[in-house]
Amino acid sequence: MISLRDVTVSVPAPTADAPDRVLLERISLELTESRIAVIGANGSGKSTLLRLLNGLRAPTSGSVLVDGLDTVKDAKRVRSLVGFVFTDPLSQLLMSTPVEDVELSLRATVRDRKERTRRAQELLDSRGIGHVANQSVYDLSGGERQLVALTSVLAVGPRVVVADEPTTLLDLRNRLMLRRILAGLTQQVIFSTHDLDLAREADRVIVIEYGKVLADGDPTDAVAAYEDAMVSS
Numbered sequence: 001m002i003s004l005r006d007v008t009v010s011v012p013a014p015t016a017d018a019p020d021r022v023l024l025e026r027i028s029l030e031l032t033e034s035r036i037a038v039i040g041a042n043g044s045g046k047s048t049l050l051r052l053l054n055g056l057r058a059p060t061s062g063s064v065l066v067d068g069l070d071t072v073k074d075a076k077r078v079r080s081l082v083g084f085v086f087t088d089p090l091s092q093l094l095m096s097t098p099v100e101d102v103e104l105s106l107r108a109t110v111r112d113r114k115e116r117t118r119r120a121q122e123l124l125d126s127r128g129i130g131h132v133a134n135q136s137v138y139d140l141s142g143g144e145r146q147l148v149a150l151t152s153v154l155a156v157g158p159r160v161v162v163a164d165e166p167t168t169l170l171d172l173r174n175r176l177m178l179r180r181i182l183a184g185l186t187q188q189v190i191f192s193t194h195d196l197d198l199a200r201e202a203d204r205v206i207v208i209e210y211g212k213v214l215a216d217g218d219p220t221d222a223v224a225a226y227e228d229a230m231v232s233s
């Protein structure tokens, strides 16, 4: 389980005489549900919140614990427990082809190189993208790239998948496909989205507004609170 304990994230102001800019303020959450959506306006702090969950960002004060492990002190272990899928998969595909990228993720668990390649190909096949295994990642479609990124993340064997607006860059067909895949994962999935229909499918919705939790809980109620806030602002 992931717990945020009184977490504040702030960054220094551009000029020395101005106060620090607070991106998230005193957030405490226990993230237990299987599917959790984080919604909010542009710049409200969703990505900042998600990046805290696997230690990509450190709290300025407070702490984030993953199964009791501190995301700063136990960063390496936390990264293996919590996989992160970025909005733009190109920013996380480190190798030039899908099969190499998935092989890289398997390095810690599969020592034999041939076996690693076989396993990577098998994982790509299982996601329906085995036919692009040896193609340059730059030549893949947005949907294929997103699936490769997800396959690489899952190959590490995380307990939790955190996805930052994973469907934003995709067309309708790929969006529906990714939604189906995310829905079928056995891992806990915590994702941000501007797609309110997708958010309503979650078990819990957290609404972030100006770096604070505006609403949290039942998806229908939380989405309604967000819509009210947007209309009245």
Ligand SMILES: Nc1ncnc2c1ncn2[C@@H]1O[C@H](COP(=O)(O)OP(=O)(O)OP(=O)(O)O)[C@@H](O)[C@H]1O
Binding pocket: 011, 023, 040, 041, 042, 043, 044, 045, 046, 047, 048, 049
């Ligand atoms: N390292 C940083 N330094 C300064 N400001 C930052 C930094 N990281 C994020 N911010 C600012 O913090 C605010 C929240 O950013 P964040 O990316 O978390 O928003 P978001 O809710 O994910 O937005 P969007 O829906 O547009 O993706 C933004 O105004 C952003 O410019």
